[in-house]
Amino acid sequence: MAGIAHLSDIHFGAHDPKIVAATEAWLQARQPDLVIVSGDFTQRARLGQFRAASAYINRLRAAGHRLLVVPGNHDVPLYDVVRRFAAPLRRYKRFISSDLCPWFENDEIAVLGINTARSLTIKDGRINHEQIALMKRRFAAVSPTKTRILVTHHPLFAMPIGKGGELSEAVGRHEEAVQGACEAGVHLALAGHFHRTYAEAARKMAEKAGSALIIQAGTATSTRLRNAEPQSFNWLQVRRNDRCALQVVAWNGTSFQDGDRVAFEFDGRQWNAHKGAGA
Incomplete structure (x- = not known):
């Protein structure tokens, strides 16, 4: 079974240092096989914000965690128009990762990250034809027994x-x-x-959506909350390619607390939830 911690929208520059430290403590205690951060490392892509985000990522790596990261729209400068269009992800590549299509694979999972942040779309995301072709090419070489996981900032x-x-x-x-x-x-x-937690079978969301399980993470450390949701991240336990358990790990004001465990099982057509069951 593979354990994955899925964090997102950490927004350095609009973060709570106490909550940042609490994520590190939780990860150190749980020791996941992979830590995923799905974008928005900074609030406004400013130099000091990237330096703070870089220090956080470097601490996680120094603690022995394997990371897979992708940028978000907040990692593209908004007000620096020249940098926004001439070199939108230069600071991200310098301070966080130079790889915009990161890959992780072990005996149980294969994970591909794809950058959806763009200069022109401001807050919305986009995928291009080359990225779609890469997705198909990378996963085509993966054993059918492994769980194939796609990571983007924008759903x-x-x-x-x-x-x-x-x-x-x-x-x-x-x-x-x-x-x-x-x-x-x-x-x-x-x-x-x-900044909202959510999990649902794709087939229940749209026609011709395929058989994927869609999982959204809330904001892990930002003080900019939406829908009155506290800071949180997801803890996933994946077994084979038809079993997955999800817990939302939420901030209670003093520490991160594991929420109810929801197990998902793939029946050959779509994923079905079973609250409280094991993976």
Whole structure:
């Protein structure tokens, strides 16, 4: 069984240092096989913010954690127009990672990260044809017994973002991206962006959505909360390619506390949830 900690939207520059330290303590105690950070390392892509985010990432690596990271739209400068269009991810590459399509594979899982942050879209994301082709090519070489996991900052699907049932905009080239994920045999699609935790079978969200399980992470350390959700991240335990258990690890004001465990099982067509069951 593979243990994955999925953090997102850590937003250095609008972060709580006490909560940042608490994530490090939790990770050190749990020792996941992989730590995923799905974008928005900074609040406004400023130099000091990237330096603080880099120090955090370096501490995690020094503690022995394996990381897979992708940038978010907040890691592209908003107000520095020249840098935004001439070198939108230069600071991200310098301080966080030069690899915009990171890959991790062990005996149980294969994980691909794809950058969806763009200069022109401001807050929305986009996937291009080359990235879709890469997705299919990388996962095609993976053993069918392994769990294939795709990581983006922006979710592939329109997501519920409010109590009234309103939906977000889907990532650019949504239909092609979803088709590519289907052809690549993606089992889990992890993302962030909306500071909201969410998990659902793709087939229950849209027609022709394929068989992936869609999992969203909230903000791990930002003070900019939405929908009254506390800071949180996801703890995933993956067994084979048809079993996955999810716990939302939420900040209670003094520490991170494990939430209820929800097990998902793939029945050959879609993922089904079983609250409280094991993976």
